[in-house]
Amino acid sequence: MTRDDRKSAVPLLQVRNLAKQYGRRIGCRDVSFDLYPGEVMGIVGESGSGKSTLLNAMAGHHAPDRGEVVFDTRADGPRDTLKMSEPERRMLSRTDWAFVHQHAREGLRMSVSAGGNIGERLMAVGGRHYGDIRAQAADWLGRVEISESRIDDRPSAFSGGMQQRLQIARNLVTGPRLVFMDEPTGGLDVSVQARLLDLLRGLVREMGLSAIIVTHDLAVVRLLADRLMVMKDGDVVESGLTDQVLDDPQHAYTQLLVSSVLQV
């Protein structure tokens, strides 16, 4: 998809003045942006800058204090997900949305086999044919480079990198249009990170996914994200095209962030 196509389309997600406070402390403050179909947005910032708060508020994991999260639904067009009923929002979060947790254990059922983990979303939306579900699970294991022979193994027998790839397969099996990722490569060693990023980049391109990736790793956004938002103390201090922001940072904090990356 070229950039011209994106401009003409309706934004997939429109976030308006999203704010969340924890008592008197600020989580995030008046964040607004548009995300177009096929676009990957990176959110960077140090610990406590509000990026996870923002992500969880957008994904409906906790309710923000103010603002709108308008999603372009398949059935009814753009709708504010914060005003949806709980069943509607949960339906959305297992069909058109996906959420990849930093720790695979939070996103997987550790006592259910890999095949069952991938199949869960299919069964949750009404899949009732064992053979089909299993075939799709096997297909997705292949796509995330896990041997099909591991389909009946539990995730607890998997390495950290495999668990993370399994979590991605489990999330993408229903063909979501928007993926929220919270530090998807956190806690993995660099060679595993590289393969995971490669995989994610392939899947995003192939499936035309839109994604919002929260990370503190600038290399991750450099590779995956089209656009970048930099957060500090709950505010968005800078945003723009990824390469532009990283190569020519304007805000003092962004400059600090970019210059803090270790050069190997």
Next chain:
Amino acid sequence: MSDYNFAYLDEQTKRMIRRAILKGLAVPGYQVPFASREMPMPYGWGTGGVQVSAATLTPDDTLKVIDQGADDTTNAVSIRKFFERTAGVATTEETAQASVIQTRHRIPEAELSEDQILVYQVPIPEPLRFLEPRETETRKMHALEEYGLMHVKLYEDISQHGDIATSYAYPVKVEDRYVMDPSPIPKFDNPKLEMAAIQLFGAGREQRIYALPPYTRVVSLDFEDFPFEATKAEHPCDLCGAEDSYLDEVILDDAGNRMFVCSDTDYCRSRRDVGHTGRLGEQAA
């Protein structure tokens, strides 16, 4: 009768339980919380069923109690005696004569009628419990009809055992809405859940009552390519020759000899009374 209030429980408690039963009947398959009382028996021995029976019984009722289909096992005998003593109601072993039947883990073979009530003892009323241990979460899942997880369990069964290995407490969906645990009856009994009698389920320790009104639609969960199958031992009853009843396997000696007998003792006896005989029927008689 003795110094007990009729059927042991005080009237206020029975009213409270009846309210829960009525609500359960109004919302088939929904687990209604109720203030379960201490009963003079340990949890796990049918405290839920006994409380529901106590709230259901009237002085004119005839009570039958079965445990795994049998009228003569410890649990059945002691609960029957309990109500003989505290309610003074008539008791019977004949399914057709009873107006209230309390059961543990079986549905009688004989078809029940509209003027009968079947009371189940339920150990764990929550079908999602072993998949999702948080009660707050399972209630939400029921409320929002999120039952995908139930099929994950069946999926795991097939992937590990080649077919659905769950053979008792087989989950069912009631009137296309609530997923319900039918108590640990064998899945052979699942098709009988659609019946003319009122079915009440009481879980004492878990403090839940749920119910199926007569002729409620009850569907056992399955996959299109692995349909539900009501299974039993491939054998006729060795005493009465019945081929349509659920069987217990009994080891006879150390040489590996065994017999299969109806688990429903009343059904087996009534068949033998009218002359049916199985492989070992003559010897036993």
